[in-house]
Amino acid sequence: MKNIIDVIAPEDQGKNIAGMFRSTALAMIATEITGVIAVFIDGIITSSFLGIDAYSGVSLLKPFTSLILLAAGMLSTGCNVLCSRLVGIGKKEEANEIFNLSLFFSLVIGALFILVSAVFPQGVLTVCGVDLNKYPELNTYLYDYLYGYMAGIPAVIMIQVIGPNLVMDNGKTRFALSSAVLCVTDIAGDLLNVFVFHGGVLGMGIATSVSMAVQLVILLPCFFRKDSFFRISLKKLRFKNTAELIKNGSPAFVKKLAGTLRDILTNYLNITVALTASAIAAKGIQSDYSLFLFCIPTGLGRTLITMVGIYYSANDLQGMKSLYSFSIRYGLLLSSVTAVITFTAAPLLAGAYTNDPEVHSLAVFSLHWISLALLFDTCLTLIQHYYQGIGQLKQANLLSFSERFIVPVGAALVLGLLFGSKGILASLAVGKLILLLGVFIASCIRCRGIPKTWKDVMFLPEDFGGKETDNMYAVIRTMEEVIRTSVQTQEFCRQHNTGERQAMLMALFVEEMASNAIRHAPDQGNKPTFVDFRLFIRNGEICFSMMDRGNLFDPALFYRLHHDDAPEKHIGIRMVTNMAKEVRYFSTFRSNNLVVNLNCDT
DSSP states (O other): OOOGGGGSOGGGTTHHHHHHHHHHHHHHHHHHHHHHHHHHHHHHHHHHHTOHHHHHHHHTTHHHHHHHHHHHHHHHHHHHHHHHHHHHTTOHHHHHHHHHHHHHHHHHHHHHHHHHHHHOHHHHHHHTTOOTTTSGGGHHHHHHHHHHHGGGHHHHHHHHHHHHHHHHTTOHHHHHHHHHHHHHHHHHHHHHIIIIIOOHHHHHHHHHHHHHHHHHHHHGGGGSSTTOSSOOOGGGOOGGGHHHHHHHHHHHHHHHHHHHHHHHHHHHHHHHHOSSHHHHHHHHHHHHHHHHHTHHHHHHHHHHHHHHHHHHHTTOHHHHHHHHHHHHHHHHHHHHHHHHHHHHTHHHHHHTTOOOHHHHHHHHHHHHHHHHHHHHHHHHHHHHHHHHHTTOHHHHHHHHHIIIIIHHHHHHHHHHHHHTHHHHHHHHHHHHHHHHHHHHHHHHHHHTSSOOSGGGGSOOOTTTTOOGGGEEEEEEOSHHHHHHHHHHHHHHHHHTTOOHHHHHHHHHHHHHHHHHHHHTOOOOTTOOOOEEEEEEEETTEEEEEEEESSSOOOHHHHHHHTTTSOTTTTHHHHHHHHHOSEEEEEEOSSOEEEEEEEEOOO
């Protein structure tokens, strides 16, 4: 029998995956931006109203914020990876245990940051790569911003942890609203500080802390509702999951750690070769825009790692290939558009910080190189997050450490010695390009030639997804296709010796489930509803999976509610649900996901 996916129009394949990825990626990018937007806004307003020296002082504290995001990234990514896998296999309680453990550690680590900042501020600045004797006139600004900012550290970490889980639990709108409130609150607080309270750099830090707390207050109630998938509860706190959380968060930890070490060493290098404070200010402006723009690849990577966990746990090769290929294409498109805008608008973007000719010139130069770096970073970040999602942690950690530390620091050292501050500003893009070429060469060596298919670069087990003949795929859009797929399902089951009765019931089940999805789909104008269908039969076991983005429908709950109906009604759903070993339904990224496992009759 010809594999059904071969007769489906190519443009229909992966429509649901593409739609979910796009909408989720935008939400995840917003999550990442939340972690840096307040500091970004503080930088612009500080430089505009408090002077370039005040901004230069604040900019030297960037490695400290990187340390905070280091902890947040480890907890958030570890939580994200584990929760997506557990959701995919129907283990809701275990997913909630991981979520609550991550939240607990967020509070503990946030409190430790506050304690260290309050008791050892000079040590914090030294760790950040700041030579307190080089530019003593900047020290006051450093201390003031540190004292104002530190109160909001627990909120920063907690938002990074709960944001992706809220998005997974269909809460994209709520999170987008909270991010908008954060921006408005921080801008209003900064302006009030400048024009009303005259609190200087200390007031800027306090405004940031307040805005973070406001966003957290908006988000937390979502995790106390009875209908929430993820709920905050001390009863669900299990410390036995700590090792697994750290293990799966280790690539994010390595990446952030390497990035922090890079920032610290680059601080030292830049201060060493800088002839004036203008070079320090330009590097600070580059760091600000880097943090902001690179939220795009990071958000794309976080989306990929979350969705990969679901398809990887389902052993779905076609879904994995569609997801990975689309993430690369969409990521490059989004980054290319952003890069062109940034390159073109570089003079305006630099002008948002300063009118000083020397600083402005160096800042424009740095933004041009950031534009190029964004494209390279998108590819590297997606590859690294994909490795992490499929459990290839060694490859993920090696790539992260090379990309964030070894290569960029080496490039900064060489280019800094040759070209001074301009060399350091350009090293960000040069280092990423070198590493991307290295990844391509390594893939060629592994494939013993240039990779020709997506599977050649996906590091999947040889038997992942089973044989092509053991899989039946379909993309269903109309009632006519429902009937056709039902007939083909029965024939497919017969060819795999499931037994005539079971083949008939599976055909009925497909017809009833797909019909529900098509008939009760929300009105989308002229856009059809796509139902992704897969039937996998191997070694006497049947795995049925279906996904659509229509109205939420749980067949197991439907069966329980309608078990007293007339016997002839919903017979397919009734019989298959009753004979199944396992029925898993979960709604994530605003989609219906159903997985049914059962044994063959033979």
